Amino acid sequence: MSDLTRLTISQARAKLRGKEITATEITEAYLSAIDRANPALNAYVAVTGDKARDMAKASDARLVKGEGGALEGIPLGIKDLFGTEGVHTQACSHVLDGFKPRYESTVTANLWADGAVMLGKLNMDEFAMGSSNETSYYGPVINPWRRSRLDTVVMPTTHQGDGGFVSAGGTRTQRSLDNAQLVPGGSSGGSATAVSAFLCAGATATDTGGSIRQPAAFTGTVGIKPTYGRCSRWGIVAFASSLDQAGPIARDVRDAAILLKSMASVDPKDTTSVDRPVPDYEAAIGKPIKGMKVGIPKEYRVDGMPEEIEALWQKGIAWLRDAGAEIVDISLPHTKYALPAYYIVAPAEASSNLARYDGVRYGLRVPGKDIVEMYEKTRAAGFGREVKRRIMIGTYVLSAGYYDAYYLQAQKVRNLIKRDFENVFAAGVDVILTPATPSAAFGIADEDMAADPVKMYLNDIFTVTVNMAGLPGIAVPAGLDPKGLPLGLQLIGRPFEEETLFQTAAIIEQAAGTFQPEKWW
Template identity: 90%
Template sequence: MTDLTRLTIAEARAKLRGKEIKAAEITDAYLAAIDQANPVLNAYVTVTHDKACDMARASDARLGKGEGGALEGIPLGIKDLFATEGIHTQACSHVLDGFKPRYESTVSANLWADGAVMLGKLNMDEFAMGSSNETSYYGPVINPWRRSRIDTSVVPTTHEGDGGFTAPGGIKTERALDNAQLVPGGSSGGSAAAVSAFLCAGATATDTGGSIRQPAAFTGTVGIKPTYGRCSRWGIAAFASSLDQAGPIARDVRDAAILLKSMASVDAKDTTSVDRPVPDYEAAIGRSIKGMKVGIPKEYRVDGMPEEIETLWQKGIAWLKEAGAEIVDISLPHTKYALPAYYIVAPAEASSNLARYDGVRYGLRVPGKDIVDMYEKTRAAGFGNEVKRRIMIGTYVLSAGYYDAYYLQAQKVRTLIKRDFENVFAAGVDVILTPATPSAAFGIADEDMASDPVKMYLNDIFTVTVNMAGLPGISVPAGLDPKGLPLGLQLIGRPFEEETLFQTAHVIEQAAGTFQPQKWW
């Protein structure tokens, strides 16, 4: 019997519409998988069993009448940053203990309007601040991937779901798994881990500096950060308002296209959402990229980059060239300033956005001798160390005497980064190819990362420029490292040309194949 959780969204959609399966059946299959795996992987912070079953039954009733939306009966996970009416919404922070909003985020409302089923809320770094999903109040998410004890020395072209490698020449090499637990990336680590481990058909996520693309790369999934303004931010707990953007994480490029079509919309409640028609992104899948100009930025070859990242990048270049694309070298000269500028702009906006969490109206309240003492005690107890660190940095760079020296200068750098991309696209480049991350997934409680927050921040080195410039970017699985862990390639596009990203990413996907972890949980 087919494991219904292994169906892609496109496959499940076809079977649901063809009345081969019922929404209740596929929902029950996912709920059973979650019950088994979540105590180990910690991907969900809340599982909405009853609501999921009710929504699935409603979907079956609509499908039985030949009705239904684009995602009718498809079970999804929702990142805990998205407001869900009457359901746990805490941005995985202690400061929002017990908060259940009386409203629905625009993005999740769009998904429910299209018939999707909610399985629950997904774990994440607290207030989306982190690159490993270790800052969550509910504990770290565990990556469903594990390192192989056998160094294959050659990245295999095919990775089978049973955990074996199909090596060149058709020789199959079994591999043993290391017991070390790995991070799934962050901040959308719960979303990426749940999709990779078949605990939902797809998931919502958000990206402020790489928080969709980095965890997607670490888990062998597809994640797209759309153009700033493509998806409404209304009902999403704000981290850095000028950088945050919602997007999907899915198992393949087609599924990501299907999800983004439903998630995207203009919204009168969000003045930064853009009033542009939402294309049928799925229609871009399979289109030829012959004649397309692909830019390769020299600045993304950073010191100390592992050999397997460079090798993968070269493979991606070869795949696109073989498909008919023209490869051109380009320069994005202000790239080297992107990370330090980002870690001024993002904390500055975070310090302002998080000022609202004071224990007065909702969430945690720690009593004090007066209102100021209550504020201080509530925020001290409610926020984790990483959030406190960023609030302090942000408050500092916005303070009198430092605003001009830090925040204003960072905004000027941001303008120059955006101009670099504009110049490249004006010269005829259609899409830019880079690595998605500087390494494969690293270990939980990695001492090197824990002792030096800056090393953790360097995980965003290839992704932050996209947010600083407001551009769309997608991470697509492209290979495995010598220890059998997934690696991703990133494509960066012109504003509101997500179709081009899906079109090009599908070419990479066809050449690289899809990747699944060996089940150990």
């Protein structure tokens, strides 16, 4: 039998239901792939082998009886931000040392109710704060993609092939992988790497400013951040509550649609969960986009954007036009203010949400001479640099005398950003096409980004607007850059019109194909 880890969720689903394979077989295949790859890629921070085997066994019993759920027997990885009962849940922070919740998040409970199998918990930036997965207490995740270069090799005249291109003069060009390690993006870097490197069939992720879409773009995977309120936030470690949304990272558009269908729900335990039935997202795939109005926002053409990103965007426009869509130029005038407004709103909410880590109720405690010293020492030892930086910014902008100048101003600007989108949608635009990121994946320990936190923040320049306005956005792989690294396009939709995103993303996928890294790990 061929490698079961290579099956997409839709393929595995068919084979499981057809009794060609068992949940136990596919689960074992993933567990041994994780065993071999994790030392090199560091995607998992906890592997739940025994639990996975038990869940797979139960799935097999249901499959035999023909009672399988929508995800019966499908092995998934779970971002460490999701509360999973009795299982490592630390948001990849030291401050939550040893935390094993006594409850299950609504999103993961929905997945298990549909029969999915949990392989383990995935690495991420600490408290989802980061764009490279380098702020994790558990160390960086490595991108399975590497840069490659084209070498000209002189060939003996009798040989050719091996996947290279034969040229007229007896030479051929050959791609060889560069050894430099790249980041998978963040904060859902473990999810993106695990999906891209075939260490799970799909993964849960969360997105506060781009944390699903940027890593998806960096790893050639599909990631969707649904509309704010579509997935319950109950049981997910909170970062910035008005921006956080859960969503899947998957190998193709169909798999993302299958996963979102199970993750999304109406939840009385989350007051921001919206009372709307969850549609069958998969049914949107394959529908024509003839006559659909696609907006191209001029503000997303930023200074210093690499040529290949612009070229990719143009290719995307051409694919959608060829499929019958009407392309219209649009303006979202407050785009440039989204990132600065985000760096007030998100840290402000984070400083409040993270006040609970005080060494009393869970996780790490560092003793002090009195209770305040205990708080201060615990938080100093438990939080990493980026998290402290954001708590400090948030505390400052919310402190007496500064609230109006910073927080109130940012929340007003946020309404203007939202209004920009509303105007465009009111004018008949169905979906907006932009690049997903301003560059391809960059190197681990990039010196420029380490020296200036704002440089790292600029990674989210195209994705953060969507969180500020609460809209759905999907990143879909659209090609490779000249160094052989994946690049993604982003589609932004009207609130709760995720179906339009899947429908349109499927057209891009059909034109661009799917992308897998060459295995070196």
